[in-house]
Amino acid sequence: xxxxxxxxxxxxxxxxxxxxxxxxxxxxxxxxxxxxxxxxxxxxxxxxxxxxxxxxxxxxxxxxxxxxxxxxxxxxxxxxxxxxxxxxxxxxxxxxxxxxxxxxxxxxxxxxxxxxxxxxxxxxxxxxxxxxxxxxxxxxxxxxxxxxxxxxxxxxxxxxxxxxxxxxxxxxxxxxxxxxxxxxxxxxxxxxxxxxxxxxxxxxxxxxxxxxxxxxxxxxxxxxxxxxxxxxxxxxxxxxxxxxxxxxxxxxxxxxxxxxxxxxxxxxxxxxxxxxxxxxxxxxxxxxxxxxxxxxxxxxxxxxxxxxxxxxxxxxxxxxxxxxxxxxxxxxxxxxxxxxxxxxxxxxxxxxxxxxxxxxxxxxxxxxxxxxxxxxxxxxxxxxxxxxxxxxxxxxxxxxxxxxxxxxxxxxxxxxxxxxxxxxxxxxxxxxxxxxxxxxxxxxxxxxxxxxxxxxxxxxxxxxxxxxxxxxxxxxxxxxxxxxxxxxxxxxxxxxxxxxxxxxxxxxxxxxxxxxxxxxxxxxxxxxxxxxxxxxxxxxxxxxxxxxxxxxxxxxxxxxxxxxxxxxxxxxxxxxxxxxxxxxxxxxxxxxxxxxxxxxxxxxxxxxxxxxxxxxxxxxxxxxxxxxxxxxxxxxxxxxxxxxxxxxxxxxxxxxxxxxxxxxxxxxxxxxxxxxxxxxxxxxx
Amino acid sequence: xxxxxxxxxxxxxxxxxxxxxxxxxxxxxxxxxxxxxxxxxxxxxxxxxxxxxxxxxxxxxxxxxxxxxxxxxxxxxxxxxxxxxxxxxxxxxxxxxxxxxxxxxxxxxxxxxxxxxxxxxxxxxxxxxxxxxxxxxxxxxxxxxxxxxxxxxxxxxxxxxxxxxxxxxxxxxxxxxxxxxxxxxxxxxxxxxxxxxxxxxxxxxxxxxxxxxxxxxxxxxxxxxxxxxxxxxxxxxxxxxxxxxxxxxxxxxxxxxxxxxxxxxxxxxxxxxxxxxxxxxxxxxxxxxxxx
Ligand SMILES: Nc1ncnc2c1ncn2[C@@H]1O[C@H](COP(=O)(O)OP(=O)(O)O)[C@@H](O)[C@H]1O
Ligand code: SF4
Ligand code: SF4
Ligand SMILES: [Mg+2]
Numbered sequence: 022x023x024x025x026x027x028x029x030x031x032x033x034x035x036x037x038x039x040x041x042x043x044x045x046x047x048x049x050x051x052x053x054x055x056x057x058x059x060x061x062x063x064x065x066x067x068x069x070x071x072x073x074x075x076x077x078x079x080x081x082x083x084x085x086x087x088x089x090x091x092x093x094x095x096x097x098x099x100x101x102x103x104x105x106x107x108x109x110x111x112x113x114x115x116x117x118x119x120x121x122x123x124x125x126x127x128x129x130x131x132x133x134x135x136x137x138x139x140x141x142x143x144x145x146x147x148x149x150x151x152x153x154x155x156x157x158x159x160x161x162x163x164x165x166x167x168x169x170x171x172x173x174x175x176x177x178x179x180x181x182x183x184x185x186x187x188x189x190x191x192x193x194x195x196x197x198x199x200x201x202x203x204x205x206x207x208x209x210x211x212x213x214x215x216x217x218x219x220x221x222x223x224x225x226x227x228x229x230x231x232x233x234x235x236x237x238x239x240x241x242x243x244x245x246x247x248x249x250x251x252x253x254x255x256x257x258x259x260x261x262x263x264x265x266x267x268x269x270x271x272x273x274x275x276x277x278x279x280x281x282x283x284x285x286x287x288x289x290x291x292x293x294x295x296x297x298x299x300x301x302x303x304x305x306x307x308x309x310x311x312x313x314x315x316x317x318x319x320x321x322x323x324x325x326x327x328x329x330x331x332x333x334x335x336x337x338x339x340x341x342x343x344x345x346x347x348x349x350x351x352x353x354x355x356x357x358x359x360x361x362x363x364x365x366x367x368x369x370x371x372x373x374x375x376x377x378x379x380x381x382x383x384x385x386x387x388x389x390x391x392x393x394x395x396x397x398x399x400x401x402x403x404x405x406x407x408x409x410x411x412x413x414x415x416x417x418x419x420x421x422x423x424x425x426x427x428x429x430x431x432x433x434x435x436x437x438x439x440x441x442x443x444x445x446x447x448x449x450x451x452x453x454x455x456x457x458x459x460x461x462x463x464x465x466x467x468x469x470x471x472x473x474x475x476x477x478x479x480x481x482x483x484x485x486x487x488x489x490x491x492x493x494x495x496x497x498x499x500x501x502x503x504x505x506x507x508x509x510x511x512x513x514x515x516x517x518x519x520x521x522x523x524x525x526x527x528x529x530x531x532x533x534x535x536x537x538x539x540x541x542x543x544x545x546x547x548x549x550x551x552x553x554x555x556x557x558x559x560x561x562x563x564x565x566x567x568x569x570x571x572x573x574x575x576x577x578x579x580x581x582x583x584x585x586x587x588x589x590x591x592x593x594x595x596x597x598x599x600x601x602x603x604x605x606x607x608x609x610x611x612x613x614x615x616x617x618x619x620x621x622x623x624x625x626x627x628x629x630x631x632x633x634x635x636x637x638x639x640x641x642x643x644x645x646x647x648x649x650x651x652x653x654x655x656x657x658x659x660x661x662x663x664x665x666x667x668x669x670x671x672x673x674x675x676x677x678x679x680x681x682x683x684x685x686x687x688x689x690x691x692x693x694x695x696x697x698x699x700x701x702x703x704x705x706x
Numbered sequence: 707x708x709x710x711x712x713x714x715x716x717x718x719x720x721x722x723x724x725x726x727x728x729x730x731x732x733x734x735x736x737x738x739x740x741x742x743x744x745x746x747x748x749x750x751x752x753x754x755x756x757x758x759x760x761x762x763x764x765x766x767x768x769x770x771x772x773x774x775x776x777x778x779x780x781x782x783x784x785x786x787x788x789x790x791x792x793x794x795x796x797x798x799x800x801x802x803x804x805x806x807x808x809x810x811x812x813x814x815x816x817x818x819x820x821x822x823x824x825x826x827x828x829x830x831x832x833x834x835x836x837x838x839x840x841x842x843x844x845x846x847x848x849x850x851x852x853x854x855x856x857x858x859x860x861x862x863x864x865x866x867x868x869x870x871x872x873x874x875x876x877x878x879x880x881x882x883x884x885x886x887x888x889x890x891x892x893x894x895x896x897x898x899x900x901x902x903x904x905x906x907x908x909x910x911x912x913x914x915x916x917x918x919x920x921x922x923x924x925x926x927x928x929x930x931x932x933x934x935x936x937x938x939x940x941x942x943x944x945x946x947x948x949x950x951x952x953x954x955x956x957x958x959x960x961x962x963x964x965x966x967x968x969x970x971x972x973x974x975x976x977x978x979x980x981x982x983x984x985x986x987x988x989x990x991x992x993x994x995x996x997x998x
Binding site for chain 2 (some may be wrong): 431433453461462465472474488491537624
């Protein structure tokens with residue numbers, strides 16, 4: 022290549038072309054293949070989704086494109102061409118320019134892009150200064166950038182440090198930074214994985230809108246299939262560093278032709294599936310490790326359709342293009358892919374539960390924190406009860422009080438005076454220290470983040486043995502026997518006991534956390550977002566495990582999640598929280614199918630869905646109001662799309678029973694809600 | 707786009723090196739650490755075996771040869787009563803290398819315990835103890851030393867207690883802030899949900915996770931402790947004659963510099979400086995390795 026002069030050539034047909042790309046990481050002195058002869062193209066202006074379990078090489082693709090591989094990574098072969106320019110032939114200066122001018126990257130964790138010790142404004146203007154724009158001009162550009170990512174009051178945001186912004190705001194700032202130099206290629210690596218449903222929807226909307234304005238091409242990496250299906254024109258499925266299927270998003274997701282894609286899609290609770298209708302399918306086994314020697318089809322070990330040929334011969338990428346578009350599948354049996362037998366039998370034996378006395382009864386629970394001298398009502402007047410073997414789903418945006426409520430129950434924070442918590446008919450002391458050992462072991466929790474929940478200095482054996490000692494009072498032989506059972510119940514093996522948490526994958530760590538919670542035969546287990554950091558295949562296995570344990574032990578769950586599909590799958594009853602108040606509570610199916618509270622309606626329509634036929638989406642504008650200063654009247658009135666008038670701003674509606682066991686906190690009468698919501702479904706707004 | 711993602715999800719069967727092994731390998735690659743280590747080990751060897759390779763008895767006087775300048779017989783010259791300075795410098799490492807590490811150890815143990823208590827209990831315990839510690843930190847070491855000598859008399863034990871207690875609040879502050887961060891992690895809540903005692907939670911659950919900052923702070927404090935011991939000896943509050951201790955030697959000879967007898971002081975001063983620098987290099991290396 023003759024060294025390219027800084028003149029911009031006419032746009033190449035493809036924004037990004039990867040041809041036969043092979044990348045390896047050097048580990049223990051040996052190069053281990055991560056990407057194997059990967060070829061894919063992204064057209065100008067196109068949004069391309071890359072999906073697959075974690076570890077399949079998605080992030081490596083992203084890092085390779087911008088030549089940001091970690092030190093031990095190397096490109097063994099192939100061509101990367103960005104807008105017609107061979108990235109591998111660029112010298113350091115040209116590469117720097119390409120990174121500054123044409124490609125930008127947004128990571129899962131906005132913390133990675135933002136410097137915690139520098140004000141937002143400074144970080145933004147710095148980018149423009151590098152491009153030669155300084156002083157007031159740079160500030161103006163920064164303000165314009167923040168406006169563009171729909172941040173209100175940019176001058177005040179620019180004065181703040183990253184930690185003073187919410188996760189969603191941080192991610193928006195990170196996107197603003199990525200867009201600052203008007204890139205022609207935008208790489209998004211799991212940009213919404215850490216955000217909750219409504220914030221996720223907002224960020225995705227933002228990305229979709231920006232796409233129209235920018236005409237940038239997008240490489241969108243995610244393990245969330247639903248998000249990809251909403252965002253992308255085409256999708257590629259990556260497995261062990263190889264492309265196994267590719268095609269237009271809706272075609273691939275509705276008519277997959279590779280068993281791996283079929284299996285991934287089956288892991289998701291879809292179309293309102295519930296735990297008593299069958300278990301989720303899972304994908305047995307694991308992704309081949311990096312550098313694994315792969316003879317035939319990489320998926321053969323986990324594929325129920327595999328035959329001898331599959332194990333010895335690498336399947337080519339079959340061209341299955343039809344009138345719906347160009348598509349590829351790397352499977353000998355692509356025509357039978359959808360006949361893939363289930364890996365997990367779907368049978369469940371859950372007898373309908375006899376109605377018994379509630380195991381937990383909460384009445385008038387309040388929690389007020391002091392925030393800069395102002396009272397902050399984190400939980401307000403919550404009453405509910407829970408029966409043995411029942412799951413209560415708690416949903417609501419972050420900041421709605423879900424976690425605080427769980428901590429009140431557990432006694433980790435004491436509630437305000439007045440409310441009561443009764444466990445099996447006996448009142449619980451507000452503080453954990455004052456509860457009896459039996460009461461403490463009866464209520465346990467599985468935390469969201471196992472890295473925080475498992476002591477990183479202790480071995481798995483130590484962690485579980487200690488739980489058995491304290492919660493089940495076991496020691497010696499009895500403890501070991503029970504440890505064996507427990508380990509088997511969560512499908513771990515002995516070999517996992519000797520290691521420290523960091524040596525296990527996220528899914529395995531979460532199993533340890535579940536085992537710990539079940540050590541003392543609890544009556545109630547709180548699950549706080551237990552699968553939000555996991556791959557769909559791992560999530561399915563964990564959800565099945567929770568359902569199995571529940572039917573075996575008759576334990577009750579309080580299940581917190583922002584993934585409404587997951588909540589629906591597991592829950593018998595749902596409580597929807599907003600600013601610490603229950604806005605709606607009732608049997609799961611009634612809450613989901615409606616008529617429901619306007620807030621529930623908005624939440625449900627914010628969920629990215631795989632099989633979304635363009636129904637009217639209800640957007641929740643703006644952030645959740647501050648709990649120190651909730652809006653007067655109905656607390657939802659500032660964002661309510663169905664607000665009926667001044668009464669909403671003047672009077673707080675009561676939580677009124679609409680149907681037996683189903684209560685809604687809204688001034689709109691139930692029959693009227695039913696009429697309004699039915700209208701939306703039939704006539705597109 | 708300056709941050710690059712280098713961490714990656716751990717696969718099921720990829721066993722990564724343990725964190726301790728990582729630290730070890732990164733220490734072995736740190737030139738700072740290795741240079742510091744060589745200096746420190748040299749002085750430790752002198753302290754342990756100095757009298758076997760010192761050419762003279764460091765305490766034996768030889769009035770006829772008093773104040774001899776450096777020569778092939780007396781490499782570093784002799785002092786006012788003819789003792790061999792070279793031998794004295796070699797063996798003079800012993801007391802300081804006993805007293806300073808013990809003082810640091812005391813400071814670390816007391817500081818860690820206080821840091822765990824204040825960080826774990828927060829609230830009133832923290833407020834009260836922290837204010838007392840702050841007040842304590844405001845008093846100069848010398849005044850503490852004077853008071854202690856009045857109360858306990860001069861001895862190595864006094865020096866150890868004085869320095870140990872003066873440094874404890876500083877270590878406590880470091881430990882406290884590490885504990886405050888740990889306390890927010892869910893494993894602490896999980897321990898409470900097992901009704902563990904506060905003692906167990908602090909020492910079995912939290913302590914192992916705050917060892918790295920304690921290690922760094924301890925090596926840094928050791929450097930200061932060496933300096934403090936030398937200073938106290940110099941002022942006559944610490945190690946007592948006839949020990950060939952460096953600070954003590956400087957103190958009894960520094961009046962002589964005016965007469966041109968620089969060698970009676972210079973080599974002791976260089977010894978102190980090299981040991982402090984060596985320890986600081988080790989501290990830098992440890993800090994670097996743990997924050998990699
Ligand atoms: N710096 C590295 N050194 C060694 N192995 C790595 C490194 N980075 C990633 N890996 C491994 O390479 C594989 C692919 O990783 P990655 O590209 O991060 O996948 P994904 O983004 O799909 O989760 C995984 O097995 C991962 O553990
Ligand atoms: S080629 Fe064979 S093993 Fe591979 S996915 Fe297709 S059927 Fe399964
Ligand atoms: S009371 Fe008014 S503002 Fe509140 S949810 Fe009902 S309609 Fe909306
Ligand atoms: Mg990744």
